[in-house]
Amino acid sequence: MDRTRKIIRTSIVGIIVNxxxxxxxxxxxxxxxxxxxxxxxVNNLSDVLSSTITIIGTKLSAKAPDKKHxxxxxxxxxxxxxxxSAIVLVTGxxxxxxSIEKTITWQKAEYxxxxxxxxxxxxxxxxxxxxxxxxxxxxxxxxxxxxxxTDALSDAMLSGGTLxxxxxSLIWGVSTEGVIGIVISLFIIKTxxxxxxxxxDSIIGTRADKELTEKLKEKLCSYExxxxxxxxxxxxxxxxxxxxxAHIEVPDDMQAKEIHKLTRKISADIYVEFGIIxxxxxxxxxxxxxxxxxxxxxxxxxxxxxxxxxIHGFYVDEEQKSVTFDLxxxxxxxxxxxxxxxxxxxxxxxxxxxxxxxxxxxxxx
Numbered sequence: 001m002d003r004t005r006k007i008i009r010t011s012i013v014g015i016i017v018n019x020x021x022x023x024x025x026x027x028x029x030x031x032x033x034x035x036x037x038x039x040x041x042v043n044n045l046s047d048v049l050s051s052t053i054t055i056i057g058t059k060l061s062a063k064a065p066d067k068k069h070x071x072x073x074x075x076x077x078x079x080x081x082x083x084x085s086a087i088v089l090v091t092g093x094x095x096x097x098x099s100i101e102k103t104i105t106w107q108k109a110e111y112x113x114x115x116x117x118x119x120x121x122x123x124x125x126x127x128x129x130x131x132x133x134x135x136x137x138x139x140x141x142x143x144x145x146x147x148x149x150t151d152a153l154s155d156a157m158l159s160g161g162t163l164x165x166x167x168x169s170l171i172w173g174v175s176t177e178g179v180i181g182i183v184i185s186l187f188i189i190k191t192x193x194x195x196x197x198x199x200x201d202s203i204i205g206t207r208a209d210k211e212l213t214e215k216l217k218e219k220l221c222s223y224e225x226x227x228x229x230x231x232x233x234x235x236x237x238x239x240x241x242x243x244x245x246a247h248i249e250v251p252d253d254m255q256a257k258e259i260h261k262l263t264r265k266i267s268a269d270i271y272v273e274f275g276i277i278x279x280x281x282x283x284x285x286x287x288x289x290x291x292x293x294x295x296x297x298x299x300x301x302x303x304x305x306x307x308x309x310x311i312h313g314f315y316v317d318e319e320q321k322s323v324t325f326d327l328x329x330x331x332x333x334x335x336x337x338x339x340x341x342x343x344x345x346x347x348x349x350x351x352x353x354x355x356x357x358x359x360x361x362x363x364x365x
Contacts, residue, residue, distance in 0.1 A: 003140050004062045010136045010145060011051040011058075014152075017129050018047045024118050044122075046091045047151065050084045054144040057083075061238055074238010081143045081199040088151055089192030096185035103178025116170075119163045126156035143202060147195045154191045158184040208234040213364040216246070216274065223266060225250050225258075227285055230312040230326070233363040234276070245279040247313065252284035283313040291316040294323060294350060301345050307333025308342075309362055316353075323353050326360040335359050 021044045029038035057080025065072045133149030136142070165180040213232055220229040227249040234244040248266070250259065263280040270278045295314055302308045310328040317323075327342065329335035339359045347355050 004058055006136065007058045007140055007142050007145060008055050010133065010140075011054045011148075014051040014129055014133060014148060015048050017125055018044045018051070021122050021125060022048065025122060028118050042091065042095065044155070046087050047148065047155070050087055050144075050148055050151070053080055053083050053087075054142075054148065056080075057144060058142075071237040071243065072241050074236075074241040075203070077142065077144055077238060078199055078202050081147050081195065082203075084144060084147055084151075085192050085195035085199055087192075088188060088195060092185050092188030092190075092192055095188060096182060099178055099181030099185050102181055116163070116166055119159060119166060123156050123159045123163065126152050126159060130154075130156060143199065147198070150195070151191055154187055158187050202236070205235070208232070208364045210364075212274075216270070216276070216278075219270065219273065220246060220248055220266065223248075223262060225254060225262065227251070228283075228312065230283065230310070231281070231360065231363070242274075242276045243278075244276055245281060247281040247283050249283040249285045249312070252286050252315070284315050286316060289316075290318065294346070294353075297349060298325070298342075298346055301342055305338050305342060307335070307338060312360075313358070321353050322356060323350070324356045324358075326358040328360045328362050331362060 022041050025041035025044060026038065029041055057076050061073050061076040061080075063073045130149045130152030133145050133152055135149075137144075137146030137149055161180045161183055165176045168174055168176055213234070216232060217229045220226060220232075230247045230249070232244065232246040234242050236242055248263075250262070254262075259282060263282070266280055267278055270276055291314075294316060298311065298314075302311065307330040308327060309330055312326050312328070314325040315323070323346075327335075327339050329338055336359065339357060343355055343357045347353075
């Protein structure tokens with residue numbers, strides 16, 4: 001709840017600043033006839049709308065889970081980011097149209113000292129808002145705030161172009177309004193496309209943060225009787241809602257009650273330290289004897305195939321004469337083909353055993 005309040009408070013600050021900028025820039029743009037300044041004002045108005053949408057999206061995403069949405073409503077924030085990026089993109093396209101028309105008609109804008117002061121003030125305000133939004137977006141893991149911060153900093157740079165146009169007009173009397181407007185529009189379009197891409201990546205599902213997965217695996221492997229951690233997969237249901245699973249490798253002579261106590265403690269500790277709901281699966285491991293010999297031969301066979309990242313879950317059941325293991329293969333390689341070739345070679349060497357091989361995915365580093 002505290003996170004929600006902070007995001008809303010940050011957005012309200014942005015709304016107030018942008019409303020002030022809209023008023024000043026619209027006035028200066030209309031008085032001077034500057035399309036670049038007017039476009040800046042329109043862009044600030046779209047920022048007001050973006051912050052409003054951020055507030056609405058944040059409130060919706062904070063709703064408690066229900067029967068229809070058992071994982072909560074956190075992903076609403078991704079939808080919010082997508083709407084903001086669409087607004088930015090549409091603004092850029094409309095601005096480009098107006099700028100091209102202005103270039104064709106080639107009307108000269110009139111600037112004065114007051115115009116320059118207001119433009120400079122707008123640049124400074126946008127830089128301040130952009131830095132503030134990006135800082136809070138990172139602190140609160142809010143994609144919408146981060147996107148708005150990036151947009152604000154882009155606006156500051158583009159307003160710098162408007163300032164340059166004004167100075168050129170005052171010093172040399174040359175009108176560059178249309179050209180500057182086109183440049184501003186293209187930057188707005190570029191920003192919109194980048195935000196859309198980042199948002200869609202989050203919706204589709206991206207690779208878990210490497211630093212986070214390394215810390216999680218280090219934590220999981222720190223417990224007594226845990227010989228390894230594998231298959232770590234994290235699913236993001238909003239910036240603050242991560243649900244995942246992992247396999248740990250334990251000695252095959254551990255009793256069920258010991259495993260129960262261990263996995264319960266691990267899940268509880270992970271939630272307290274990382275805020276992640278983690279389901280723990282078990283791989284049994286055995287050393288020495290035939291297990292050690294077969295594993296050594298398997299390691300040699302794998303050296304002949306590029307793209308194999310890891311073997312895990314290796315276990316030899318002497319009573320059933322069966323061997324199980326998982327192969328993790330790089331996404332760039334033909335995993336199915338490599339898996340079949342490795343499996344056939346190890347089967348050929350140990351005909352008395354049945355091999356059960358799982359082609360696993362490279363979910364995390």
